Amino acid sequence: MTFEISKSGDEDEIRRQIDHFVTAFCTKDLDLMMSLYAPEMVSYDIVPPLQDAGRDTYKNVWEKTFTLFGDSIDIDIRDLRISTGGNVAFSHNLLRIHGTKANGQKIDYWERLTLCFRKIDNNWLVVHEHVSVPVDFENGKAMVDLKP
Amino acid sequence: MTFEISKSGDEDEIRRQIDHFVTAFCTKDLDLMMSLYAPEMVSYDIVPPLQDAGRDTYKNVWEKTFTLFGDSIDIDIRDLRISTGGNVAFSHNLLRIHGTKANGQKIDYWERLTLCFRKIDNNWLVVHEHVSVPVDFENGKAMVDLKP
Numbered sequence: 001m002t003f004e005i006s007k008s009g010d011e012d013e014i015r016r017q018i019d020h021f022v023t024a025f026c027t028k029d030l031d032l033m034m035s036l037y038a039p040e041m042v043s044y045d046i047v048p049p050l051q052d053a054g055r056d057t058y059k060n061v062w063e064k065t066f067t068l069f070g071d072s073i074d075i076d077i078r079d080l081r082i083s084t085g086g087n088v089a090f091s092h093n094l095l096r097i098h099g100t101k102a103n104g105q106k107i108d109y110w111e112r113l114t115l116c117f118r119k120i121d122n123n124w125l126v127v128h129e130h131v132s133v134p135v136d137f138e139n140g141k142a143m144v145d146l147k148p
Numbered sequence: 149m150t151f152e153i154s155k156s157g158d159e160d161e162i163r164r165q166i167d168h169f170v171t172a173f174c175t176k177d178l179d180l181m182m183s184l185y186a187p188e189m190v191s192y193d194i195v196p197p198l199q200d201a202g203r204d205t206y207k208n209v210w211e212k213t214f215t216l217f218g219d220s221i222d223i224d225i226r227d228l229r230i231s232t233g234g235n236v237a238f239s240h241n242l243l244r245i246h247g248t249k250a251n252g253q254k255i256d257y258w259e260r261l262t263l264c265f266r267k268i269d270n271n272w273l274v275v276h277e278h279v280s281v282p283v284d285f286e287n288g289k290a291m292v293d294l295k296p
Contacts, residue, residue: 042229042240044260048282050242050294051227051260079199081190083266083275088233090264092190092276094198112192112199114262114278116238118231127231128240130262132280134196135290142283142290146198 010084013124014091014117021115022075028066034059038118038125046111046131073099078148087119094148095131109133109144158232161272162239162265169263170223176214182207186266186273194259194279221247226296235267242296243279257281257292 017036024033034055043052045061052058080093091114098108116128134143165184172181182203191200193209200206228241239262246256264276282291 042227044240044262044280044282046280046283047285048291048294050258050282050296079190081276083236083264085236085266086233088231088236088238090236090238090276092192092264092278110198112278112280114192114264114276116231116240116262116264118233128229128238128262130240130260130278130280132192132194132260132278133283134192134198135194135281135283135292137195137290140289140292142285142288143196144283144288146196148198 008084010089010119010124011082014082014084014089015080017117017124017126018077018080018091018093018115022077025075026073028069028071030059030062030066033062036126037129038120038127041125041127041129043128044130044132046133068102070100070102070104073097089117089119089124091115091117110146110148156232158237158267158272159230162230162232162237163228165265165272165274166225166228166239166241166263170225173223174221176217176219178207178210178214181210184274185277186268186275189273189275189277191276192278192280194281216250218248218250218252221245237265237267237272239263239265258294258296 037055039055041055043058076096078094082091093113094110095113096110100106111131111133114130115126117124118127136143185203187203189203191206224244226242230239241261242258243261244258259279259281262278263274265272266275284291
């Protein structure tokens, strides 16, 4: 993982939330994952639909995702940038997912992750998440073979 | 377009920047578009590469995009949400692009847009942009036929 130098306590707390995100993903810890989100969060996920509104809706998405991934998924974070101001913050980074899915399929691809936070009851919670890969409009394919 | 009720002057200013984004896109106004970005901005665009770092790099992307689009492109904004705090803000919305490309091809699809801002010299500038459509991992296709 490549992290920038910390500049503030808020940045440290955002970084800790991103660490939790990675840990929750790799260990399939649904409770830890859901603890990161505000109730009214809006997700633009890498898979359809266009958006998921609300933590309860998105919980179902993570449950389904965890059934698809096996027990040997690893994640690398790269080019992380964090901006904080008052009770609002955002982060963005490239994220590599590699390992074996529950069906035995090997996966290894880079995606882009943007997280937008609000400080609610002294806790930085994700109110918006955007995950994607680029698209080749010539052939309509998602580009899962790009490397930074 | 569907906009939320304004809650602050900062929200009004962010909304104005998004209006400028739409106007610049539809009128292919490169100067207006580039006036929205901070020099050190990072873009996760709908097309490759994984990321574009820096306004000058991203200017080339917009120049190329404008050559692809015809003179009758229209944009609808939907489900816009804006959060502001101190000198940091973010917005997200669904965005419909419809019209005719320069090669005569009709287009009409919804994408997701996240903009992250910093207030620099009293001006809200985009330091991060993330644009995407979801992916169908079953067939590897980008999903450009989804509707909200």
